[in-house]
Amino acid sequence: MLNLNNLTIQRGNNIVFSDFNTSFKTSNLTVIIGKNGSGKTTLLRTIAGFIPIENGHISLEKLDVRINKNQWVDKLIYIDIKNGLSQDLTVFENLATWVDMKGWSTSKDNLIRALRSVEMEKYSNVYISQCSEGLKKRAALARLYFSFIFGVKFWLLDEPSNDLDKKSTMLFKELVNRFLKINGTIILTTHDTNLFKKKYEILDLDLLKEKIII
Amino acid sequence: MSSNSSSWLLVLITHLKRDFLINLRSLTDLVAIISFMLLIIILFTFGIGPIKENLDIISNAIIWVGLILALIPSLEKTLNKDLENGWFDQLLTSPIPLEIILLSKSISYWLMVIIPLILSTPIFFILLDIDLKQTPWLLASMTIGGLAISLVGLIGASLVLGAKRGNILLPILIIPLMIPILIFGVGINEAIKMEEEPINNLLLLIAFTLIYLVISPFISALLVRIAIAR
Numbered sequence: 107m108l109n110l111n112n113l114t115i116q117r118g119n120n121i122v123f124s125d126f127n128t129s130f131k132t133s134n135l136t137v138i139i140g141k142n143g144s145g146k147t148t149l150l151r152t153i154a155g156f157i158p159i160e161n162g163h164i165s166l167e168k169l170d171v172r173i174n175k176n177q178w179v180d181k182l183i184y185i186d187i188k189n190g191l192s193q194d195l196t197v198f199e200n201l202a203t204w205v206d207m208k209g210w211s212t213s214k215d216n217l218i219r220a221l222r223s224v225e226m227e228k229y230s231n232v233y234i235s236q237c238s239e240g241l242k243k244r245a246a247l248a249r250l251y252f253s254f255i256f257g258v259k260f261w262l263l264d265e266p267s268n269d270l271d272k273k274s275t276m277l278f279k280e281l282v283n284r285f286l287k288i289n290g291t292i293i294l295t296t297h298d299t300n301l302f303k304k305k306y307e308i309l310d311l312d313l314l315k316e317k318i319i320i
Numbered sequence: 321m322s323s324n325s326s327s328w329l330l331v332l333i334t335h336l337k338r339d340f341l342i343n344l345r346s347l348t349d350l351v352a353i354i355s356f357m358l359l360i361i362i363l364f365t366f367g368i369g370p371i372k373e374n375l376d377i378i379s380n381a382i383i384w385v386g387l388i389l390a391l392i393p394s395l396e397k398t399l400n401k402d403l404e405n406g407w408f409d410q411l412l413t414s415p416i417p418l419e420i421i422l423l424s425k426s427i428s429y430w431l432m433v434i435i436p437l438i439l440s441t442p443i444f445f446i447l448l449d450i451d452l453k454q455t456p457w458l459l460a461s462m463t464i465g466g467l468a469i470s471l472v473g474l475i476g477a478s479l480v481l482g483a484k485r486g487n488i489l490l491p492i493l494i495i496p497l498m499i500p501i502l503i504f505g506v507g508i509n510e511a512i513k514m515e516e517e518p519i520n521n522l523l524l525l526i527a528f529t530l531i532y533l534v535i536s537p538f539i540s541a542l543l544v545r546i547a548i549a550r
Contacts, residue, residue, distance in 0.1 A: 151409075154409075154412070154413060155412065156409065156412055156548055156549060157549050158549055176415040177415075179412070179413045179414060179415055180415050182413060183413070184409065184410070184413050186406060186409060187406075188404075188405060188406025188409065189405070189406055190405060190406035190407045190409055190410035191405060191406075191407075192338070192342055192401075192402075192405060192407065193405065194341065194342040194345040194346060195338070195341060195342065199338075199341065203334060203337075203338045204410060206330065206331065206334035207331060207334060207335075207410065207411065207414045207416070208413070208414055208415075209327050209330075209331065209414060209415050209416055211330075
């Protein structure tokens with residue numbers, strides 16, 4: 107269970123959240139919705155530990171985002187609209203560098219399996235600069251496969267379904283279902299309210315501090 | 321602890337490899353830097369005119385100023401590219417300290433931009449009619465000073481990270497830190513020219529490089545974290 111207690115986040119002089127409480131259960135998918143500028147990305151980036159917290163706590167089991175920084179980042183995968191891919195590297199090189207950067211060591215087979223999970227295998231030697239937006243997003247989502255190898259506990263995904271076609275969305279949903287089965291926690295933002303048909307939770311930032319279960 | 325430090329080394333190598341590939345695939349950037357330095361030196365030689373004595377007095381200084389000026393426009397890009405494509409966000413989800421990663425960036429900039437530039441300088445020595453006796457000292461001092469320039473550049477690049485008009489702000493901010501490198505770098509070759517011992521200047525240049533080596537990754541990491549939290 108990922109807990110947010112009395113969370114206050116300030117950006118410049120703006121207080122984005124004050125005394126915000128919520129929790130994200132394991133094996134659960136939470137979709138954060140809200141108007142543009144309501145703080146969806148800010149919330150995700152705060153949980154990832156990029157944005158300093160003014161007040162309050164973010165914790166997962168015994169880990170705290172501020173105290174156990176190294177263990178915290180080891181348990182999460184964060185993917186946002188910028189993808190974090192270098193234009194001058196191929197799809198494969200980008201993924202391999204990312205895994206090394208995470209401090210994990212893996213075999214070439216696993217890297218290929220990860221690319222296969224989003225059907226990017228045949229693009230593995232294509233430069234990112236030559237990829238379409240959808241392909242880039244899939245190249246970024248291939249990282250999620252390593253959750254099943256290295257014991258990642260939660261995903262923070264900022265509009266992961268943007269630019270994805272129907273087939274890729276299906277592949278993404280397969281990864282989501284697989285992660286939920288191994289007790290993962292997924293927090294994502296989207297504007298596509300029809301993305302998931304299954305039961306999921308909605309955190310509507312426009313109705314701040316309220317949580318409605320559908 | 322030992323497994324920790326070995327994984328740090330692995331990450332350092334991973335990043336050097338990554339930056340090496342990226343630099344290799346954007347070689348035009350390097351060509352632009354070398355041609356810019358060539359331009360600076362050609363302009364100086366024409367500006368000085370045909371009197372050889374005048375050229376002899378300032379040839380070392382021209383090489384050093386040319387080196388610094390040619391590198392400055394490319395410094396900002398070293399970090400800005402990775403901020404724009406979101407790579408820094410991913411780096412923050414790595415258990416490896418940002419300091420190590422930034423240090424590797426600085427080293428890779430030194431190895432893949434500054435060293436090739438220095439290797440191309442013998443052409444400029446001919447243009448400036450620099451004594452052959454001085455060449456090894458000049459190359460050695462520029463190699464050491466180059467690392468210092470790269471480290472100072474890292475501070476500058478992280479200071480203007482994500483800022484608009486960073487390319488204008490950056491030179492103003494880092495030139496003061498470059499001055500000691502310039503003074504002792506030129507000092508080494510002036511000593512050789514006057515047939516004195518260059519060792520004092522060399523040691524001071526090394527000392528400044530080591531100081532920058534220690535402080536630069538920490539200052540830069542702090543600045544990068546601020547830039548990302550914005």
